Amino acid sequence: xxxxxxxxxxxxxxxxxGEILSGAYERGEILTETKLSEKLGVSRxxxxxxxxxxxxxxxxxxxxxGAYVLGITMQDIEDIYAIRLRIEGWAxxxxxxxxxxxxxxxxxxxxxxxxxxxxxxxxxxxxxMDSTFHRLIYYMTGSTPVYDTLVPLHKRIIKYRKASVxxxxxxxxSLKEHKAIYEAIAxxxxxxxxxxxxxHLHKALNNITQKEM
Numbered sequence: 287x288x289x290x291x292x293x294x295x296x297x298x299x300x301x302x303x304g305e306i307l308s309g310a311y312e313r314g315e316i317l318t319e320t321k322l323s324e325k326l327g328v329s330r331x332x333x334x335x336x337x338x339x340x341x342x343x344x345x346x347x348x349x350x351x352g353a354y355v356l357g358i359t360m361q362d363i364e365d366i367y368a369i370r371l372r373i374e375g376w377a378x379x380x381x382x383x384x385x386x387x388x389x390x391x392x393x394x395x396x397x398x399x400x401x402x403x404x405x406x407x408x409x410x411x412x413x414x415m416d417s418t419f420h421r422l423i424y425y426m427t428g429s430t431p432v433y434d435t436l437v438p439l440h441k442r443i444i445k446y447r448k449a450s451v452x453x454x455x456x457x458x459x460s461l462k463e464h465k466a467i468y469e470a471i472a473x474x475x476x477x478x479x480x481x482x483x484x485x486h487l488h489k490a491l492n493n494i495t496q497k498e499m
Contacts, residue, residue: 295335379476381426
């Protein structure tokens with residue numbers, strides 16, 4: 287198997303992206319190359335590269351004082367879900383038509399792991415299994431454009447997804463919804479898979495907006 291070498295700048299980018307999107311840095315906070323260099327124990331060059339990429343991703347905004355943390359606003363959340371509602375249900379239907387038996391089995395295993403972590407109340411791993419479940423569906427479409435469009439959107443709302451599944455009732459409801467989606471895909475019922483995925487997204491968005499009000 288071919289191993290991909292990840293540069294220091296790439297590692298810093300992924301770390302900062304994850305921290306910002308998970309809420310470790312608040313919107314409006316200023317990050318400087320010097321402070322980040324001291325904190326992370328690396329030179330300013332990879333920090334500068336990572337910040338440039340984060341600026342391009344509109345997660346921060348470079349200013350004369352440093353990197354202004356933009357993070358994700360409630361409007362961003364609503365826009366992301368609006369996009370997902372137009373694409374992701376269709377993607378689930380596509381997965382039902384195109385997925386291999388092995389991929390469907392992997393989806394089943396993911397749901398089973400989600401159930402295990404839900405019973406334990408392990409929010410971090412519930413969130414991880416939620417990510418895996420959705421990414422598998424994107425991958426099962428066999429479409430690179432679908433995967434490349436939906437994965438970044440799903441990643442950008444990590445803070446809100448984790449907060450959502452931290453509540454027992456929503457975690458249990460989400461598990462039931464995932465089970466139903468999996469079963470529809472396993473039966474190759476594209477129409478039902480699309481319908482159930484869209485219902486799942488509506489419920490997830492409603493849960494987030496109610497908590498933010």
